[in-house]
Amino acid sequence: MENLTRLIIQILKAGRATRSYPTTPDPAPPGFRGQPVIAAARCTADGACATVCPSGAIQLTPAPEGQRWAIDYARCIFCGRCAEVCPAAAITITREFELASRTRADLEGVVYLRTPAPAEDRP
């Protein structure tokens, strides 16, 4: 068969590969490492996540009534180490990847944790 004919058949068979995203949603497959999300109620302010984060995206700092846990999604490299090391399984790696934002501030995720006072301060 002539080369051009084979080519035309190939083109017709290939059809249209482009998907109409975002009109049609295109969810990431299971196992995809997307946005890490914290369940504040489970967090014990252990700090392992902040220590192990390769890009320093997670900060755990004192706050008026306990601690402030903050993640900078612009620094996050979506490696999943935070969830791996959390002793309280408080961090979930979701499949969310649509994280584009109009402002830098929007890329920060913050939760406030009420932690009990340290033992040596209690009467």
Added chain:
Amino acid sequence: MVLPESPRPAGAADPQVLAAAGVRAERLEARLPGETRWRVPLTDLPAACQAVHQHLGAPLITVVGNDRRAHDGTFHLSYLFSVDAEQRWVAVEAQVPGDQPAFPAVTPVVTAAHWHEREIQDLFGLEAVGHPDPRRLVLHEGYPRAYHPLRKDVPAHIPPPVPAPHPFVYPRVEGEGVFDVPVGPIHAGVIEPGHFVFSGAGERILKLEARLFFTHRGIEKLAEGQPVAQGVFVAERICGVCAFSHSTAYVQAVEALAGTPAPPRAQAIRTLLLEFERLYNHIGDVGNICAGIGFAPGSSAGARLKERLQELNEVVTGHRFLRGINCVGGVRRELTNLPHAAAQLRVIKTEFAQMVDVMLNSDSVRQRLDGTGVLAAAVAEAFGAVGVAARASGSRRDSRIYHPHGLYPALAVQATTRQQGDVRARTEVRIQEAQQAFRLVAEVLDRLPDGPLTVPLGPLPAYHGALGRVESPRGETAHWVMVAPDGTIYRYRVRSAPYANWPVVPFAVPGNMVPDFPLINKSFELCYACCDR
């Protein structure tokens, strides 16, 4: 490649070779399998390297500069050479006094050392005396002369000085009607930055000067001080499309240093994913060749298939670029959807074959590819080119064969070679390697061993360089790691395949016409990010 029988123990020839060159060499402690180390007086350095390179027939792997002044007042230089036939390497080491920062250049006798020594000049401030091309390489001319960031007394976390505006110094071509066409570093497309100056008279290119290192990010400095386990995340971000090769070379170096190789299942998974990486790169690159000549059906088909392969990466590992899977000691997670992957790969293999069939049977494609961008075998060999570019010019070197890793020893990997050295040859090497990759993937899937995914890492001896080598889609990538007593990275040297191959691209261009340059460039398909770090 058939490995000749070697009746003598590994390294037996080395002392005679060095003594014959009149070099006083002291054997240093070797800890890694396949490693031999010789310390020579600084003045004997070029002679020792020449002896190993020529008389052992050992190509240069990499050169590592290291600031050890805090320990012994000197900078250490290590020149590593690969003795392929014996599956080992030889390191020739010398020390440069901290107060006399100069060393005799090895480049005049081992051409492949040229960029390594210029890099040491820029990043350590050690003068390579006698280097035929001592221009700035990694740090462009606008950086302050006294700024040598890989010295330990330059703090890592202070931003580097902003380079002042400066001209690019390059050898000019003079003559009636000769003009220069400067291209880049900003290009008309979403591609990496590099600067190319063509000198031509009419359509024919007389000379090409290339300037890279616009994406030099200081990755090696960034890695210093990181816990060894974190180093993986640095390694796999050196480049996008070689991410898995880089992370594998890194973890292999660390595991070799610890004496604890990854368990069989992890080795098999790494082998599988190295071939996944090869597949999406090679098939995408063949599509890019078509883009370079305006053969739209080929470039569309290539892009379609590459996208399907990257989606496969995501479905099997969770990441389109295969990041986040390797860890020191093994792999972090199990693979998923393998039966689906196997079925998809069979379909993609057929469609790729159809795409290639139409492409190579097209007269217009043949006219552009045949005889274009010839890289002479002698040039490839002298400059230490690796991978597809070298094999298309006659080399039989494939590190899956001479530096067995993963499951490769159990798979019959063939080195794919061509002799013509033109764009067509490099395209054919990719096509054939992709076909072999489909077969290797099927074989690995057939025999994935059971067992744990990781082993605990053994103790890491301090201040001992470890080498990891992997065949990335573009060729051998070599990672050298030295660890401090506290388990953090002390020195990290990455010599990617593009670093070895970029220097030979300008040799393949003269004599061709200007529109052939993008095609020739695409036929090498080298990463700038891998090279620049």
